[in-house]
Amino acid sequence: MSDDVIHSGSASALVLDIRGLQVATQSSPAKPILKGIDFAIAPGETLCLVGESGSGKSVTSLAVMGLLPKGSLKATGGRIELEGDSLLEVSSTRLRDLRASRMAMIFQEPMTALNPLMRVGEQIEEVLIMHQKGLSSAQRRERVLEMLDQVQLPDIERVFDSWPHQLSGGQRQRIMIAMALILEPKLLIADEPTTALDVTTQKQILKLIKALQERHGTSVLFITHDMGVVADIADRVCVMRHGEVVETQPIEELLRRPRTDYTRQLLTAVPSLRPRAARAVTDREIVLEAIELEKRYGERSAWARWTGKATSQTLAASDIDFALTRGRTLGIVGESGSGKSTVARCVMRMIEPTGGGVRVMGKDIASLGRAALKPHRKRIQMIFQDPFRSLNPRLKIATSLVEGPVNYGTSREEALAKAAELLALVGLPKDALDRYPHQFSGGQRQRIAIARALAMEPDVLVADEAVSALDVSVQAQVLELLDDLQRRLGIAVLFITHDLRVAAQICDEVMVMQKGVVVEYGPAERVLGSPEHSYTRSLMLAAPGRHWDFSEFRPLDRVFEETSTATSTAIIYQ
Known part of the structure; x- marks a missing residue:
């Protein structure tokens, strides 16, 4: 053996x-x-x-x-x-x-693994229909509900009758676990x-x-x-x-x-949970600012649609205030549903804020119409989580890189020359211009997405979970690239992430969001080194592998732990 x-x-x-x-x-x-x-x-x-x-x-x-x-x-x-x-x-x-x-399998993305046209209870029940044919309908339902309870889902009767899109990502993953374990396989x-x-x-x-x-x-x-x-x-x-x-x-x-x-x-390559020191910058120019930014969604019943009145509203983000200076990185962290991506999309004007202001280079863009907004869009560019979906699979890389500048008046020849320079800047060869997105690895595609954002010569990059889908070594390379580009070009970065290790290594300041509001905001050294809010502390306590210093191949001497007092926390990374 x-x-x-x-x-x-x-x-x-x-x-x-x-x-x-x-x-x-x-x-x-x-x-x-x-x-x-x-x-x-x-x-x-x-x-x-x-x-x-x-x-x-x-x-x-x-x-x-x-x-x-x-x-x-x-x-x-x-x-x-x-x-x-x-x-x-x-x-x-x-x-x-x-x-x-x-044997059974849990897949990475439950939304694609689950049938969107079947209620979740029926999908789990289907496993019993195929493999335990002697059970009655009532027995199958009872077994499914028992399994939903075992995976700690709330209101199991409601969950049984729900469609996949009506559940959160964590709840959908629990459904996949229930489906995988309902027959008690020996191998998961x-x-x-x-x-x-x-x-x-x-x-x-x-x-x-x-x-x-x-x-x-x-x-x-x-x-x-x-x-x-x-x-x-x-x-x-x-x-x-x-x-x-x-x-x-x-x-x-x-x-x-x-x-x-x-x-x-x-x-x-695993980022440390020990926060880095804030980058020293001489330019204190504020390039991006949010002032009492708010986003609410109204839910309408059939009667409300007839009358034009909203019956209820969901608060996605409220009273968001921050100021991002040139050459620095502000991280927004929090759980799914905390409002991180909502803030990013409001800042980008991808969705319309319902209140407050967004200033880019001193200009409030929150209420600008489409024509008036266009000159300001090039100043703030976004890097998405999945570069494969954000790049058009039918377009060669050259076309993707020159499309933005050409739309803003740059000649195609000049844009192509600039595209070749940008590829070199992000560590890719010039011949990449003549290839398609599927011919690159995930890390290479993210480098291309960064180059596309830089083609517009922005003052601000908004990175929405830009490294969460990458493995640790590629993630380290992309983070190093962003840091290098920031030093060279003086770009400000708004970095959205749920990974506290990444936030600790790339962010100068951190803003913690919970249920649409900011609960803590300040230098990364303080917020992640000695958090004051209980929610921030709960995030730190949930960080996987927090007891290990991976780069030193040893357990940490002291780690973040809750103390017995209500007013202090002992958080020391050594």
């Missing part, structure tokens, strides 16, 4: 045993994707599969589930055994029976299940998976690029790179004594 199996007992006692697994493309010539990987999972164990995008983590999970895309990828060698069943050799009927009953595969969630929701989901794992004795294959999450939940860690396993160790050993340079690189 290989050294990654640290438990006593024979290989037959393992829940999952993968030996020499090879997967290749079905193109001609075939391209190897997985190159003979080996690992195993014991009963009740959590194995984290980590590595950069393209390392083969998700392909491995799809191979185990028998969900490799037909006509695209194919297992060409090795074995996958689930409690003695050889998954590469069983019939399609047997494999279908094993899914849900013996979780593919980046918390990547898009804020820290408090992420902590709740991880705690829930752990509790259900202990209740049902389930083994977990957890795929993630978040080393903080790995530090909190893993028993062992399997590190992958370019389709190969480079290292497998118990979590404590891996964090203290990584064997390979690649693993050390992944760990040192």
Whole structure:
């Protein structure tokens, strides 16, 4: 038995045993994707599969589930055994029976995994209809409600009858967990299940998976690029790179004594929770300012639509005040639904504020009409979370980069020359101009999105979760790029994030939002180093891996902890 199996007992006692697994493309010539990987999972164990995008983590999970895309990828060698069943050799009927009953999967984005045309209760019930045919309708409903209660959803009767779009991201992820565990499978595969969630929701989901794992004795294959999450939940860690396993160790050993340079690189790329010192700037010019900014949404009944009156209103953001000076970064942090992105979109005039003002270079743009607003739009540009969706897949990069400047009167020749300079500035070759978005990695696409924003020569960049979908090493590169560009060009950055580690490393000031209002605002050193508000403290306490200094390969001597008094907190990172 290989050294990654640290438990006593024979290989037959393992829940999952993968030996020499090879997967290749079905193109001609075939391209190897997985190159003979080996690992195993014991009963009740959590194995984290980590590595950069393209390392083969998700392909491995799809191979185990028998969900490799037909006509695209194919297992060409090795074995996958689930409690003695050889998954590469069983019939399609047997494999279908094993899914849900013996193994199940939680996908990264529940909104795309759930059927938008079915109520969530019906979708969970469908699993019982397929695999437990003897249950009556009443028994199925009772079992689903019991499972909804186990995943700690409120008002389970209402949730049962809800559509996916009526639930929050965290609630949808709980639905996916309920669906995966309702038949009590021996193996749960979780593919980046918390990547898009804020820290408090992420902590709740991880705690829930752990509790259900202990209740049902389930083994977990957890795929993630978040080393903080790995530090909190893993028993062992399997590190992958370019389709190969480079290292497998118990979590404590891996964090203290990584064997390979690649693993050390992944760990040192994790941003520290210790806030950086604010950047010293000589230019105190205010380039972006919000004055009592407000956004409310009215909900109308059928009768209200006839009368033109709103029956109720939802407060998305209220009394937002901040001032951002040239060359500095202001971070807005908070849970999903706190109002972070609402503020960003109001500032950009992507949505209309219902009150207050937004000044860009001293000019209030909050109430300007479309024609009057146009000259000011180029001064403030946005970098979105998903560059693949924000870049037109049918346009070459050159066209995407020159479109904005050309619309503002720059000649195409001059815009193309500038585009080539910008690509060099963000670390991409000139020949990238003649390629399409799908021909680049996620990190490269985000660099292109940054170049597109810079093409307008803005005074302010608004980055809305601009690195949340990137793995840690690419994230570190993009953050370093933004910092370098800021130093060179003197651009101010409004940085929206739910990742407190990222905020600590890139922000000079931090504004904490909860339920549409600002609860704390000030220098990052103070807000993240010694938060005064209980909500900010709760965010810090929820940060994954907060007990570890990843760059030093050791636990932190002292970490943020709540004290016994109501007026103080002991938060010291050393």
